Amino acid sequence: MDFKNKVVLVTGASSGIGRATAIAFAKEGAKVIINFRSDSNGAKEALEKCNKHSKDNIVLQADVSDVNDVSEMLDKIKKQFGSLDILVNNAGIFDESDSPTNIEAFDNIYKNNFLSSVIVTKYVLEIMKEGRIVNVSSIHGRLGHGRPTAIAYSAFKAAFENYTKNLAKEVAPKILVNAIAPGRVNTPQWGSPDKKEQEELGRAHLIKRMIQPEEIADSIVFLAKSDVICGEVLTVDGGMSLVTLG
Ligand SMILES: NC(=O)c1ccc[n+]([C@@H]2O[C@H](COP(=O)([O-])OP(=O)(O)OC[C@H]3O[C@@H](n4cnc5c(N)ncnc54)[C@H](OP(=O)(O)O)[C@@H]3O)[C@@H](O)[C@H]2O)c1
Numbered sequence: 001m002d003f004k005n006k007v008v009l010v011t012g013a014s015s016g017i018g019r020a021t022a023i024a025f026a027k028e029g030a031k032v033i034i035n036f037r038s039d040s041n042g043a044k045e046a047l048e049k050c051n052k053h054s055k056d057n058i059v060l061q062a063d064v065s066d067v068n069d070v071s072e073m074l075d076k077i078k079k080q081f082g083s084l085d086i087l088v089n090n091a092g093i094f095d096e097s098d099s100p101t102n103i104e105a106f107d108n109i110y111k112n113n114f115l116s117s118v119i120v121t122k123y124v125l126e127i128m129k130e131g132r133i134v135n136v137s138s139i140h141g142r143l144g145h146g147r148p149t150a151i152a153y154s155a156f157k158a159a160f161e162n163y164t165k166n167l168a169k170e171v172a173p174k175i176l177v178n179a180i181a182p183g184r185v186n187t188p189q190w191g192s193p194d195k196k197e198q199e200e201l202g203r204a205h206l207i208k209r210m211i212q213p214e215e216i217a218d219s220i221v222f223l224a225k226s227d228v229i230c231g232e233v234l235t236v237d238g239g240m241s242l243v244t245l246g
Contacts, residue, residue, distance in 0.1 A: 012091025206239025
């Protein structure tokens with residue numbers, strides 16, 4: 001797929017992977033819709049960077065876990081662009097209180113890491129005739145050995161993978177749906193680790209460093225470009241799944 005003048009919605013594009021993805025699509029000539037929930041400065045910075053590469057980029061605030069917010073956002077997109085070519089379901093959270101017994105954390109993570117993408121996709125499918133959907137999952141949705149301090153996060157990312165495959169079956173061949181499963185990416189999701197902490201976190205990978213958000217963005221663009229990858233989950237984890245197998 002050639003992205004010139006294509007319309008791309010990236011959810012959670014005020015920071016980290018989403019912001020890098022918005023910029024990567026702008027570099028390809030796409031018109032980018034930068035969605036954010038609370039970080040208006042981050043969204044503005046992302047817009048300024050996108051505007052260096054392509055035209056007609058906009059910022060739209062919406063809590064993607066809220067049906068009304070999403071419905072309004074898609075109305076605005078329809079009015080301004082008519083339709084949408086690419087959706088990147090990237091918005092997500094990491095809840096430090098995630099634990100096997102914390103029901104509130106499960107609910108919060110379910111809404112913000114899974115249901116939110118289901119809601120956005122529902123409204124996007126009303127205006128997307130042909131195109132691509134890329135879901136940002138996580139290697140934690142795939143690791144067989146688990147991580148109890150990220151139990152809800154892992155469970156709902158695993159659900160997201162399954163959802164990706166079933167959705168791909170439903171909407172192909174007009175729309176190709178895929179997902180990406182990153183390892184540890186150096187974004188604000190990890191707080192602000194200093195150099196030493198980054199090295200420590202990077203040791204979980206065979207590549208012995210953290211992954212940069214731009215490297216995940218490149219893989220998302222790769223998936224969106226393909227005319228033949230359909231219902232796939234692309235692992236981009238620097239070899240993390242092999243390291244932790246011992
Ligand atoms: N970093 C990693 O190591 C890693 C690894 C694997 C997968 N991932 C996944 O990658 C995705 C992006 O994470 P990141 O690391 O780039 O984190 P990040 O830097 O914290 O960015 C998260 C983004 O999601 C947005 N967001 C969260 N909840 C939202 C909601 N309900 N509505 C709208 N926007 C919302 C945030 O917007 P505001 O700040 O404006 O509220 C922000 O733009 C997530 O799905 C995460 O699970 C990350």
